[in-house]
Amino acid sequence: MKRSRLNSGHSHGAAYVLTCLLGCFPVSSSCQAQDPPSRTPDQDRSVARSYAEASVPAPTSRPAVEKPSALSPEIRRSLEIIRSADIIGHAKILGDPKYRGRRASTPGARKAAVYIANAFGKTGLRPGGGAGGYYQVFKIRTGYRIQSDLDIRVGGSSLGEQLLRADYGVLRLPGGKTDLNLPCAMAGYGVSCASLKFDEYAGLDVKGKAVVVFSGVPWSASTGRWLQRTLGKPGFETLAYKARNAADHGAGCLIIVDNPAGWRKQVGLTEEMGPVDTDTSAEGPIPVIHITRNTLVELTGMSRAELNLLAIEIGQEMKPQSMLLRGRQFRWKASMTGQARIGRNIIGILPGRDDELRREAVVIGAHYDHLGEGANEEIYFGANDNAAGVGAMLSVASALAAMPQPLRRTLVFVAFDAEEIGRRGSKHYISKPPLPIDQTAMMINFDMIGRNEPNGIYAVGTRSSRIVHQIHQSANHHIGLKLTHPASFRLGRSDHSPFYYARVPVMYLFGGLDPDYNTPQDTWEKLIPGKVEKVARLAFLTALEVARRTERPQFHKPQGAVSALLPE
Numbered sequence: 001m002k003r004s005r006l007n008s009g010h011s012h013g014a015a016y017v018l019t020c021l022l023g024c025f026p027v028s029s030s031c032q033a034q035d036p037p038s039r040t041p042d043q044d045r046s047v048a049r050s051y052a053e054a055s056v057p058a059p060t061s062r063p064a065v066e067k068p069s070a071l072s073p074e075i076r077r078s079l080e081i082i083r084s085a086d087i088i089g090h091a092k093i094l095g096d097p098k099y100r101g102r103r104a105s106t107p108g109a110r111k112a113a114v115y116i117a118n119a120f121g122k123t124g125l126r127p128g129g130g131a132g133g134y135y136q137v138f139k140i141r142t143g144y145r146i147q148s149d150l151d152i153r154v155g156g157s158s159l160g161e162q163l164l165r166a167d168y169g170v171l172r173l174p175g176g177k178t179d180l181n182l183p184c185a186m187a188g189y190g191v192s193c194a195s196l197k198f199d200e201y202a203g204l205d206v207k208g209k210a211v212v213v214f215s216g217v218p219w220s221a222s223t224g225r226w227l228q229r230t231l232g233k234p235g236f237e238t239l240a241y242k243a244r245n246a247a248d249h250g251a252g253c254l255i256i257v258d259n260p261a262g263w264r265k266q267v268g269l270t271e272e273m274g275p276v277d278t279d280t281s282a283e284g285p286i287p288v289i290h291i292t293r294n295t296l297v298e299l300t301g302m303s304r305a306e307l308n309l310l311a312i313e314i315g316q317e318m319k320p321q322s323m324l325l326r327g328r329q330f331r332w333k334a335s336m337t338g339q340a341r342i343g344r345n346i347i348g349i350l351p352g353r354d355d356e357l358r359r360e361a362v363v364i365g366a367h368y369d370h371l372g373e374g375a376n377e378e379i380y381f382g383a384n385d386n387a388a389g390v391g392a393m394l395s396v397a398s399a400l401a402a403m404p405q406p407l408r409r410t411l412v413f414v415a416f417d418a419e420e421i422g423r424r425g426s427k428h429y430i431s432k433p434p435l436p437i438d439q440t441a442m443m444i445n446f447d448m449i450g451r452n453e454p455n456g457i458y459a460v461g462t463r464s465s466r467i468v469h470q471i472h473q474s475a476n477h478h479i480g481l482k483l484t485h486p487a488s489f490r491l492g493r494s495d496h497s498p499f500y501y502a503r504v505p506v507m508y509l510f511g512g513l514d515p516d517y518n519t520p521q522d523t524w525e526k527l528i529p530g531k532v533e534k535v536a537r538l539a540f541l542t543a544l545e546v547a548r549r550t551e552r553p554q555f556h557k558p559q560g561a562v563s564a565l566l567p568e
């Protein structure tokens with residue numbers, strides 16, 4: 001997970017483009033290689049039993065130890081609609097040269113969108129994109145480039161190109177450009193909290209200055225809790241809050257440094273801490289830049305140990321330790337260019353039958369965009385990433401649509417656009433969902449399901465709900481995949497993560513990285529037919545059970561579920 005380095009600012013005119021490396025890179029490599037498969041706990045088995053008879057109410061209490069019985073005939077019939085030949089067939093078509101690698105907002109991607117919308121239509125799904133029919137249209141910017149030139153001067157001399165080049169990343173660039181030459185101040189965590197009478201800007205004149213703050217929030221010795229938990233509402237840790245608060249006090253720029261006390265992992269930083277990769281990065285009140293602790297040491301003249309102590313003391317005393325950094329000058333010139341273009345999610349809906357529960361959605365998604373063409377017009381076919389995932393999603397849609405009567409909850413099928421350039425499609429979905437996000441029971445995401453271990457799959461994020469964790473394992477009794485749940489919960493960076501951040505239980509099905517990942521060699525013949533079929537069937541049974549049972553899965557933030565999206 002080297003997102004921050006991938007996106008590090010390059011000083012002195014170096015330009016860079018965000019690429020697919022930011023997408024589709026889900027679990028830490030050590031997890032992928034080493035985690036033993038986790039088998040289904042016995043106590044989950046009677047959830048599987050409820051598949052046996054669609055008309056029998058699903059169990060809502062903790063299930064007893066029992067072997068799963070057979071699937072009901074109608075479920076079996078639907079399940080068998082999911083065939084590897086169909087899934088691979090879709091992947092072969094979407095991976096065809098005529099789609100030119102489906103880069104977001106290119107003619108190839110548009111053709112792919114038409115293909116998927118037609119498939120939804122044939123399946124009988126209702127259009128879910130509002131006025132756009134099946135298409136949910138949104139603005140995207142592609143070909144993002146940032147020119148950035150940073151210089152920090154201490155007592156008249158520069159910190160040095162070498163240090164700066166390695167050590168910063170652009171987080172926000174309002175208006176797409178900036179040209180600053182500012183004195184500096186340091187404002188602890190950048191928090192002003194009236195109810196705790198804790199204001200790190202009190203008595204500090206930051207007008208027209210670059211303000212350095214720590215990430216996260218202080219830990220309070222008096223309450224023994226993190227500030228955000230003391231107040232019961234997260235917010236002070238977010239980049240949006242810190243930037244807004246600094247701007248309200250007249251600051252010209254915000255500089256964020258990872259909390260030197262190493263508490264970042266415990267304070268629940270949110271995804272928006274990530275580097276520039278979206279249009280919204282060009283919004284916001286003031287420019288925001290991320291520097292490392294090494295640079296902070298140089299900037300402040302304090303040692304790491306001293307900075308560490310400072311970060312701790314602020315929380316322990318709940319007393320600000322803000323200061324001007326005299327003799328420091330922050331010079332930063334940056335500009336961002338890109339073309340505004342259109343992205344399209346394709347959304348198809350299978351309405352639920354229950355008067356109440358039909359307002360709740362089970363979302364099944366896969367991104368259809370990929371990298372497009374390289375410098376020499378070589379095509380990045382993206383068969384495994386993620387034409388196969390789209391094929392699986394379409395196949396699951398056919399199977400669920402074939403159930404003799406509608407399920408209780410509504411099923412929403414989404415082919416996401418622009419995953420490869422920062423999950424833009426899924427983020428847009430979250431902001432404009434056809435059914436409310438807070439009534440979304442679950443999200444299943446397919447991304448790169450067709451390679452590696454022929455009978456194994458990573459089921460990432462299932463611990464975001466106890467019930468989802470049970471259901472998919474019970475469903476797997478009928479499928480027989482070797483499931484791996486990464487031991488240290490890591491979210492990954494595909495389209496499920498915006499849902500997770502919106503507190504929707506997720507299951508991300510992922511087959512692992514392979515040598516052809518993000519190369520023109522990712523072609524359809526290399527997909528493993530039996531594997532994609534089983535993975536799609538597992539998703540079918542899981543979605544079916546979530547859509548029909550009375551109890552809705554509750555979101556549960558797993559222990560240690562810190563975003564893997566954050567700069568290290």
Ligand SMILES: [Zn+2]
Pocket residue numbers: 023024367385386419447448494
């Ligand atoms: Zn992908």
